[in-house]
Amino acid sequence: MNSDDALPVYEEATPDDGAFARWVATKAGELLLRVREQDLASDKLKEQGDRASHEFLMRAISEYRPGDAILSEEGRDDKARLTAKRVWIVDPVDGTREFSEPPRTDWAVHVALWADGELVTGAVALPGLGETFGADTPPVVAAPVDGPPRLAVSRTRPPQFVNALAEEIGATLVPMGSAGAKVISVVRGVTDAYVHAGGQYEWDSAAPVAVARAAGLHTSRVDGSELRYNQDDVLLPDLLVCRPELAARILDFVKRYSAG
Ligand SMILES: Nc1ncnc2c1ncn2[C@@H]1O[C@H](COP(=O)(O)O)[C@@H](OP(=O)(O)O)[C@H]1O
Numbered sequence: 390m391n392s393d394d395a396l397p398v399y400e401e402a403t404p405d406d407g408a409f410a411r412w413v414a415t416k417a418g419e420l421l422l423r424v425r426e427q428d429l430a431s432d433k434l435k436e437q438g439d440r441a442s443h444e445f446l447m448r449a450i451s452e453y454r455p456g457d458a459i460l461s462e463e464g465r466d467d468k469a470r471l472t473a474k475r476v477w478i479v480d481p482v483d484g485t486r487e488f489s490e491p492p493r494t495d496w497a498v499h500v501a502l503w504a505d506g507e508l509v510t511g512a513v514a515l516p517g518l519g520e521t522f523g524a525d526t527p528p529v530v531a532a533p534v535d536g537p538p539r540l541a542v543s544r545t546r547p548p549q550f551v552n553a554l555a556e557e558i559g560a561t562l563v564p565m566g567s568a569g570a571k572v573i574s575v576v577r578g579v580t581d582a583y584v585h586a587g588g589q590y591e592w593d594s595a596a597p598v599a600v601a602r603a604a605g606l607h608t609s610r611v612d613g614s615e616l617r618y619n620q621d622d623v624l625l626p627d628l629l630v631c632r633p634e635l636a637a638r639i640l641d642f643v644k645r646y647s648a649g
Pocket residue numbers: 462480482483484485486542543544545546565566567568586587588589590593
């Protein structure tokens with residue numbers, strides 16, 4: 390779909406923001422799969438994917454949720470969001486690097502809704518897997534498996550402390566792209582924890598955290614403090630999402646590591 394094409398019709402049975410987040414993330418993902426079918430060089434793929442998905446999300450959210458503010462990785466940050474009651478926080482392509490490396494599937498579309506001070510819902514589309522995970526119908530986290538905990542980490546920018554952490558808790562590292570794909574790997578039981586530090590923004594974690602919370606997982610900063618969204622400064626540099634039973638061990642490690 391080009392930005393001039395007609396918007397797909399969203400038929401809403403009830404005004405359910407979670408269902409809308411799921412729909413709009415899924416549609417953006419379908420659009421991205423079509424962009425990816427073109428035989429483009431990696432830089433062009435990143436550029437066209439980011440632009441097409443951002444433009445679609447802006448149009449669709451403005452059409453179906455008029456009056457709400459939008460914070461997008463690819464848009465200008467309109468500070469009117471700071472006094473808005475409802476703000477959609479979107480990442481049109483999370484894992485842009487991996488999106489530009491077909492046939493990798495570790496990239497995502499993030500759509501979250503913040504309202505009255507809280508994250509209220511969100512959806513993460515994983516178009517390469519043909520699946521969307523949403524807080525509207527929370528996924529059931531798979532039962533724990535025997536063996537060492539599996540720690541999802543960035544392929545390219547893992548936290549400095551990750552090897553020491555893995556050694557202390559006897560974990561194996563599972564490098565992959567995209568914050569959304571990594572959070573959903575915990576939800577799907579492919580990994581047991583995702584830990585990140587060193588830099589990230591609100592759009593990288595808002596929708597994945599909404600889904601993870603709905604699924605009953607632990608979500609916090611790596612010092613255990615609360616993740617806050619729709620802040621003036623949208624830098625939110627670190628994140629822990631894990632099975633609840635692992636949280637205390639990981640937070641305790643980070644506390645001791647940070648104390649030097
Ligand atoms: N040190 C850092 N500073 C800023 N952003 C970072 C970062 N490390 C990771 N990110 C962002 O977090 C998302 C997941 O990263 P990774 O795949 O390395 O785990 C990516 O989002 P985008 O792909 O939307 O830019 C990436 O840009």
